[in-house]
Amino acid sequence: MKRILIIGATSAIAQHCARLWASEGARFFLVARTEGRLEPVTRDLVARGASAISHATLDVLDQTSHEATISRALESLGNCDVVLIAHGVLPDERQCAENPAEAIRQFNINATATISLAAHAATHLRKQ
Amino acid sequence: MTNGLLGWGRYPRTPQAGREIAWIDDIPRTLKKSNKPTLAYGNGRSYGDSCLAVSREVLHMKTLDRMLGVDWTSGIIRAEAGVTLGEILQLSVPKGWFLPVSPGTKFVTLGGAVANDVHGKNHHRKGTFGRQVCSLALQRSDANLVTCSATENEDLFRATIGGLGLTGIIAWVELQLMPVKSAAVDTVTTRFNDLASFFELSSRFDASHEYGVAWVDCLARGKNLGRGIYIAAEHAGAHTAASPPRHNLRVPFDPPLPIVNGLTTRLFNPLHWRMAPARERSRAMHYDPYFYPLDRIHDWNRLYGRRGFQQFQCVIPDAKAETGIAALLQAVARSGRASFLTVLKRCGDIPSPGLLSFPVRGISLAIDFPQSAQLETGLLPELDRIVHENDGRLYPAKDAHMTAKHFQAAYPAWRDVERLRDPALMSAFWKRVTA
Numbered sequence: 129m130k131r132i133l134i135i136g137a138t139s140a141i142a143q144h145c146a147r148l149w150a151s152e153g154a155r156f157f158l159v160a161r162t163e164g165r166l167e168p169v170t171r172d173l174v175a176r177g178a179s180a181i182s183h184a185t186l187d188v189l190d191q192t193s194h195e196a197t198i199s200r201a202l203e204s205l206g207n208c209d210v211v212l213i214a215h216g217v218l219p220d221e222r223q224c225a226e227n228p229a230e231a232i233r234q235f236n237i238n239a240t241a242t243i244s245l246a247a248h249a250a251t252h253l254r255k256q
Numbered sequence: 257m258t259n260g261l262l263g264w265g266r267y268p269r270t271p272q273a274g275r276e277i278a279w280i281d282d283i284p285r286t287l288k289k290s291n292k293p294t295l296a297y298g299n300g301r302s303y304g305d306s307c308l309a310v311s312r313e314v315l316h317m318k319t320l321d322r323m324l325g326v327d328w329t330s331g332i333i334r335a336e337a338g339v340t341l342g343e344i345l346q347l348s349v350p351k352g353w354f355l356p357v358s359p360g361t362k363f364v365t366l367g368g369a370v371a372n373d374v375h376g377k378n379h380h381r382k383g384t385f386g387r388q389v390c391s392l393a394l395q396r397s398d399a400n401l402v403t404c405s406a407t408e409n410e411d412l413f414r415a416t417i418g419g420l421g422l423t424g425i426i427a428w429v430e431l432q433l434m435p436v437k438s439a440a441v442d443t444v445t446t447r448f449n450d451l452a453s454f455f456e457l458s459s460r461f462d463a464s465h466e467y468g469v470a471w472v473d474c475l476a477r478g479k480n481l482g483r484g485i486y487i488a489a490e491h492a493g494a495h496t497a498a499s500p501p502r503h504n505l506r507v508p509f510d511p512p513l514p515i516v517n518g519l520t521t522r523l524f525n526p527l528h529w530r531m532a533p534a535r536e537r538s539r540a541m542h543y544d545p546y547f548y549p550l551d552r553i554h555d556w557n558r559l560y561g562r563r564g565f566q567q568f569q570c571v572i573p574d575a576k577a578e579t580g581i582a583a584l585l586q587a588v589a590r591s592g593r594a595s596f597l598t599v600l601k602r603c604g605d606i607p608s609p610g611l612l613s614f615p616v617r618g619i620s621l622a623i624d625f626p627q628s629a630q631l632e633t634g635l636l637p638e639l640d641r642i643v644h645e646n647d648g649r650l651y652p653a654k655d656a657h658m659t660a661k662h663f664q665a666a667y668p669a670w671r672d673v674e675r676l677r678d679p680a681l682m683s684a685f686w687k688r689v690t691a
Contacts, residue, residue, distance in 0.1 A: 143322075165279060168324060168336070169322065172323045175326045176347065
């Protein structure tokens with residue numbers, strides 16, 4: 129039984145990966161921005177065979193909470209086999225070109241946050 | 257946005273642009289955004305224009321596809337409207353549950369199965385799909401999400417089953433499954449020589465078997481009129497094993513001319529009939545090739561070429577079934593216009609909760625025709641007249657040509673559905689038949 133942490137768990141790619149793992153009876157810790165969307169995803173994965181699911185919400189732009197979220201997730205899972213980071217937004221190119229602050233915000237969501245979350249996860253996985 | 261969405265028959269060719277719905281709360285937001293009447297579009301398995309919006313803008317429901325809860329003790333499953341019947345079977349069969357009613361393809365969505373109140377080869381035992389629905393949730397443009405069932409918002413429930421997606425956007429459906437002991441079915445196959453033999457075989461097998469359907473050689477005439485191949489089936493016992501087919505095929509492009517046409521049908525039909533066993537032959541097989549033989553050829557609708565095809569499906573009530581079906585088959589054989597796919601099936605008298613449900617006790621005939629201008633002006637009006645004169649009706653889910661007069665005569669409850677129609681929704685079919 130795989131133990132899996134997914135960040136951005138309500139994205140289309142994350143849901144479809146999770147369905148495959150769920151059919152093998154995986155145990156999940158799901159992280160997403162919107163609480164309301166975690167509920168149908170959780171129900172779906174349980175119906176498809178997931179053995180247990182915990183979840184938390186996170187705004188990835190809030191870097192100060194990355195460490196705490198990852199610690200909590202990995203503590204809840206015990207050991208962890210897979211970390212999937214699948215959050216992200218499709219930036220509007222024109223909007224980004226016209227508004228540098230928006231370009232940086234998009235970069236922070238898609239790049240900086242991913243690097244930070246991956247680094248925190250790696251630290252924990254090394255210990256494990 | 258998905259562009260170029262069509263009905264399964266790819267006629268009429270009025271491509272639709274689909275706004276993707278991935279969450280139930282996307283529905284009210286998207287309805288508010290569209291300023292023209294729209295419609296839910298599932299997996300595009302309705303044949304004609306009942307899944308096409310007049311505005312050519314639809315809500316594409318395929319990505320609303322989560323299971324919301326299953327109870328493997330009671331066999332009750334709740335799932336979002338874009339989940340296909342095939343996805344349910346994939347989960348449920350290993351747990352010992354099957355769809356109590358299944359149409360000829362597993363690629364229809366739950367929402368589509370409810371909106372068209374589809375039926376299967378066991379209509380005489382189980383009635384329509386709508387009978388298996390415990391409850392459903394409907395999102396209208398003028399209200400919050402409402403739950404409907406036989407005891408809660410009953411008017412809306414009955415108008416939505418077979419309601420062609422016009423009473424609101426179906427968000428989720430809760431369904432009662434039926435227990436099975438294996439993934440296999442025990443089939444009995446035999447060819448028959450004429451229409452009278454079909455009536456005899458279907459009466460006999462319907463009494464003993466859950467499923468029954470016949471392929472008919474629509475080009476046979478004279479004493480061979482209505483000859484075909486009958487296949488009855490039952491779910492197999494616990495000790496019968498069968499594996500699903502391994503390879504699927506795909507039609508990769510539109511052939512310049514229809515491959516399924518008068519010529520290929522004339523060559524194929526007699527051969528197909530002769531190869532079937534003259535005496536009853538029993539065989540166990542996996543449920544998939546039995547229920548969904550055409551699903552193995554992905555995009556088989558392309559075989560009809562760019563112009564597409566129309567399926568004509570009617571049901572003639574018992575009292576006039578024998579003469580009515582004979583008259584239809586004679587007209588088709590005379591025209592020489594038919595294709596390979598011709599199916600006869602007996603419908604039972606189990607009532608549906610749906611106001612616009614298609615089946616009535618009698619015999620249903622379905623025939624695919626390659627699209628052509630002459631089809632619309634010659635054969636179809638003749639077939640429609642025969643159906644009308646024999647108190648029969650056409651199936652909206654398959655239709656792209658039925659007249660308002662014939663529709664309104666066959667489905668008098670249409671006014672009740674129109675009264676409950678969400679003003680934000682309108683299909684090309686509904687506009688045509690309520691004109």
